[in-house]
Amino acid sequence: MAARAEPATPYRADWRRGRVASWLTTVDHKRIGILYVVTSLAFFAAGGIMALLMRAQLATGGEHFITKNAYNSLFTIHGTIMIFLFIVPFWAGLANFLVPLMIGARDMAFPRLNAASYWFFFFGGCGMLLSFFANGGAAKAGWYSYPPLSEKFFEPGSGQDIWILSLHLVAISSLLGAINFVCTIHNMRGPGMSWMRIPLFVWAIEVYSILLIAVLPVIGVALTFLLLDRQVGTHFFLPDQGGSAVLYQHLFWFFGHPEVYIIILPAMGVISEVIPVFSRKPIFGYKAIAFSTIAIGFYSMLVWAHHMFSVGLPNFLNVFFMLSSMVIAVPTGVKIFNWIATTWRGNLIFDTAMLWSLGFVGVFTIGGLSGIFLAAFPVDWQVTDTYFVVAHMHYVLFGGAVFGAFSALYYWWPKLFGRLLDEGLGKLHFWLVFIGFNLTFFPQHMLGLMGMPRRIYTYHEGGLFQAYNLLSSIGSGIMTLGLLVFVWNIVVTTRRGGRAGNDPWLADTLEWYAASPPPEHNFDRVPYVTSARPLRDLRRRLAETNA
Amino acid sequence: MRRRALVLVLVVGAALAVAAVASAGNAGFAPETPHSPNAGRINDTFKLIALLTGLILILVEGALIVFMVKYRRRNRPRTAEGPQIHGATRLELIWTALPVLIVAAIAAFVFYKLPGIRDVPEAKAQGGPLAVRVDAHQFYWQFTYPNGTTSINELHVPVSRVVKLDIRSQDVDHSWWIPQLHGKFDAIPGETNHTWFKGDRQGTYQGQCGEFCGAYHASMLARVVVGSQSQYSQFISSMQNPQTLGGQEWRGVCAQCHGPQGQGGYGPNIQSNPVLTSPDSLRKLLNKGQNQLPPTSSYMPPVGRGWSDAQFAALQTYIKAHVYKGTTNGG
Numbered sequence: 001m002a003a004r005a006e007p008a009t010p011y012r013a014d015w016r017r018g019r020v021a022s023w024l025t026t027v028d029h030k031r032i033g034i035l036y037v038v039t040s041l042a043f044f045a046a047g048g049i050m051a052l053l054m055r056a057q058l059a060t061g062g063e064h065f066i067t068k069n070a071y072n073s074l075f076t077i078h079g080t081i082m083i084f085l086f087i088v089p090f091w092a093g094l095a096n097f098l099v100p101l102m103i104g105a106r107d108m109a110f111p112r113l114n115a116a117s118y119w120f121f122f123f124g125g126c127g128m129l130l131s132f133f134a135n136g137g138a139a140k141a142g143w144y145s146y147p148p149l150s151e152k153f154f155e156p157g158s159g160q161d162i163w164i165l166s167l168h169l170v171a172i173s174s175l176l177g178a179i180n181f182v183c184t185i186h187n188m189r190g191p192g193m194s195w196m197r198i199p200l201f202v203w204a205i206e207v208y209s210i211l212l213i214a215v216l217p218v219i220g221v222a223l224t225f226l227l228l229d230r231q232v233g234t235h236f237f238l239p240d241q242g243g244s245a246v247l248y249q250h251l252f253w254f255f256g257h258p259e260v261y262i263i264i265l266p267a268m269g270v271i272s273e274v275i276p277v278f279s280r281k282p283i284f285g286y287k288a289i290a291f292s293t294i295a296i297g298f299y300s301m302l303v304w305a306h307h308m309f310s311v312g313l314p315n316f317l318n319v320f321f322m323l324s325s326m327v328i329a330v331p332t333g334v335k336i337f338n339w340i341a342t343t344w345r346g347n348l349i350f351d352t353a354m355l356w357s358l359g360f361v362g363v364f365t366i367g368g369l370s371g372i373f374l375a376a377f378p379v380d381w382q383v384t385d386t387y388f389v390v391a392h393m394h395y396v397l398f399g400g401a402v403f404g405a406f407s408a409l410y411y412w413w414p415k416l417f418g419r420l421l422d423e424g425l426g427k428l429h430f431w432l433v434f435i436g437f438n439l440t441f442f443p444q445h446m447l448g449l450m451g452m453p454r455r456i457y458t459y460h461e462g463g464l465f466q467a468y469n470l471l472s473s474i475g476s477g478i479m480t481l482g483l484l485v486f487v488w489n490i491v492v493t494t495r496r497g498g499r500a501g502n503d504p505w506l507a508d509t510l511e512w513y514a515a516s517p518p519p520e521h522n523f524d525r526v527p528y529v530t531s532a533r534p535l536r537d538l539r540r541r542l543a544e545t546n547a
Numbered sequence: 548m549r550r551r552a553l554v555l556v557l558v559v560g561a562a563l564a565v566a567a568v569a570s571a572g573n574a575g576f577a578p579e580t581p582h583s584p585n586a587g588r589i590n591d592t593f594k595l596i597a598l599l600t601g602l603i604l605i606l607v608e609g610a611l612i613v614f615m616v617k618y619r620r621r622n623r624p625r626t627a628e629g630p631q632i633h634g635a636t637r638l639e640l641i642w643t644a645l646p647v648l649i650v651a652a653i654a655a656f657v658f659y660k661l662p663g664i665r666d667v668p669e670a671k672a673q674g675g676p677l678a679v680r681v682d683a684h685q686f687y688w689q690f691t692y693p694n695g696t697t698s699i700n701e702l703h704v705p706v707s708r709v710v711k712l713d714i715r716s717q718d719v720d721h722s723w724w725i726p727q728l729h730g731k732f733d734a735i736p737g738e739t740n741h742t743w744f745k746g747d748r749q750g751t752y753q754g755q756c757g758e759f760c761g762a763y764h765a766s767m768l769a770r771v772v773v774g775s776q777s778q779y780s781q782f783i784s785s786m787q788n789p790q791t792l793g794g795q796e797w798r799g800v801c802a803q804c805h806g807p808q809g810q811g812g813y814g815p816n817i818q819s820n821p822v823l824t825s826p827d828s829l830r831k832l833l834n835k836g837q838n839q840l841p842p843t844s845s846y847m848p849p850v851g852r853g854w855s856d857a858q859f860a861a862l863q864t865y866i867k868a869h870v871y872k873g874t875t876n877g878g
Binding site: 068069072141142146148149152153154156239240243244245246279280281282284285286287288310311312315319322323326327329330333334336337338340341343344345346347348349350358361362365366369370372373376377378379380381382383384385386443445446447448449450451453454455456457458459464468506 | 574575576577578579586588589592593596597600603604607608610611614615618619620623625626627628629630631632633634635638639642643646647650653654657658660661664665685718719720722724726729730731732733735736737738739740741753754755756757758759760761762763764765836838839846848
């Protein structure tokens, strides 16, 4: 049926065009993207403050700074925020802004659904933060909230219920967003934009979205069962009434491990964009990186029980999950080698975005390699649930995903807001965080091997044990300074930052063809794309015409 | 060129330093010094992986740093492009295949060591392994020896004797872990997990709960005392005394929250609580626990779940003699 033709009426000023209201009612993918990015960065700050409080508590032993229950709430909500409310929505926001621009589309496939997914996220996140005021305080059973500890009897507070319901809202948000991305990428690519020409960041978002669609229903089931156990009196996870506590672990990690790749793949996509631009070379092995993204996505759904080696699974399962976890190291290695090969014989420009990307390669490699220890299940029996794991996951999630996020912010900030971030402050930001990060998390490997379990608010004082903990806390302070420099950078450049042209970095991809910031309709005319580097093609054509 | 040499020297130096410390097996660069054969085999596996991944680390970070130094912009214009190389299939195949071989080597080594880590030795000369049941509770460990004797938070075993552990939980998930003797094995309600060890030297080995289990997770410590056969027998017979067992129960189970004299702390003061003198209500409380809102501090774990009559009686005896101060009618 044809769309009803509206009579052309002059656009009337109404309340929706107000300075605030226009953001509240927007369905423009760029504005929604910015809302996502800003909101998720606010959650990053909240989660970061919680981490800082924990490190302050752990600087020395004893219950000297925060109580044990407050500590338990802090690490629970810190983990939940960083994973569900910061990094995953941050990628959703960045992709919201970039994917239509990168593939030459006018907007996302479903603009209203897009707005809905943002508001689900916003209200879910607010619920999570407000749960600190719940009867009995915020949830304190850890970010994976294993039952029976998270069951009503052991955790009677309503914080746990709010935790479940908030996560439901955030999961709905991610699911809607993921469906939108898949539909957009499949149907709305511009002229000539074939699958082997889309930017690698778009490949990453494609796999990110498919993984979300595949695994979010499973966490939805696990959380719903838990809620029913708590509120309705079912006993899915209560062993003394015929349920199974291990079932929850399977359901949770079937979601939880792909989630790790949902977090890291977009970061890999970012640095696959940044490294070639600042090396003045094409990416080394476009197809290898695209296919390794798909391979990682596929294998990520076959490795979940490596989080459960100490549960006492049958031997053949331990063996299977060890092998599958080791296999996933191969496509990851391919990516790392390809990035390094991209810099080979390049003209390396160390702008801040590039520093974050190279920093990513440096620290993510450490996180990837420490993962091999965890995959070999007898070794895992020693190091699982210790600070070795805390170190490992922060090397991949902070050193990986967050370094990638900062690379993306310095690289695309001019496209988002039209102004460049300050390079001097940016480099100070990078070095403070890089040094603070390693100081914080490297000694945690040693702490884990020396026998420090995770999630303890105190420990025996004295010797190296205390020295490493103190070092780690000092590192977190240095990192905080770095993040404050970033905030300062934003404040300073908002009014006085250098104006960015369409293409300040001499980049490769289509989003740099639009103005900075792009107009509501993105492109006046979408150029025909003949390779994976349309902007470079245009620059060369222009140079030839001028010559 | 000189700078490159400097970088190389720095990288190799750092690697050697790390390797030296790691081979010394302390300072947290390898797991704790093992005192049981299975823990030793786990350490061997750890060291092989550390060696292989260490080499990869040096190779990757080395290449990254060398390229960063060698191909930096210097005074070339920003627009100057490097050679437009889009890939090299053979090279990419090589660096796909090489990691496959490395992880295959690691997996093979794990398979080689696995039976010695996992399988309980038959120990026929000793009349089979010493079977001990480990019950994890919020927030203490209980050990039940073959003759039914129990002890709290400290497990006594004879040296050079194979000890087989059946690990269970009475409430939430916990994880049994003594780093010098073996890895972690979760205590999950409704499941029984197994591990074993053979203490090769007399001494006390510390460990603590490895799976987050609630407010006192950080205080859920365990000790394994490996002593001579006679020390072991002596300990077992001492635990038959209700005063000794009751004292252990009080200190390990009740005093954590209610204070050493029951004067209160995290939990309320119970010195003059009439429940202490009524065996039936005490038993009911310890079996069921309580959880009331608000405040959540009125939560009490079902600490006595699975206890024998003797254990309840021992606690009762101890409390009567050392804790209970009578009702205060001073109003």
